[in-house]
Amino acid sequence: MKLKYLLFSILLLSSLAGCEKDSVYRGFYEGMKDRERIVHPSSGPMHQEQPSYDEYKREREKSLKKDGDER
Numbered sequence: 001m002k003l004k005y006l007l008f009s010i011l012l013l014s015s016l017a018g019c020e021k022d023s024v025y026r027g028f029y030e031g032m033k034d035r036e037r038i039v040h041p042s043s044g045p046m047h048q049e050q051p052s053y054d055e056y057k058r059e060r061e062k063s064l065k066k067d068g069d070e071r
Contacts, residue, residue, distance in 0.1 A: 026053045 033050045051059070 029053045029056060 030053060036050070050056075
């Protein structure tokens with residue numbers, strides 16, 4: 001009986017994790033962007049702001065599609 005609940009819980013958690021994959025990637029990207037800004041501060045005008053996660057994702061998908069078309 002306990003094994004059924006354990007298996008059900010594992011299945012439920014894994015399905016929820018799949019639904020939230022994009023938010024996990026977004027959080028990771030934003031965290032790395034913040035870390036980079038803290039570790040390598042720049043006050044000069046040459047400092048380039050990193051794109052938002054949505055911009056990054058669009059550019060990545062466009063690049064992957066272009067690479068797939070070339071093959």
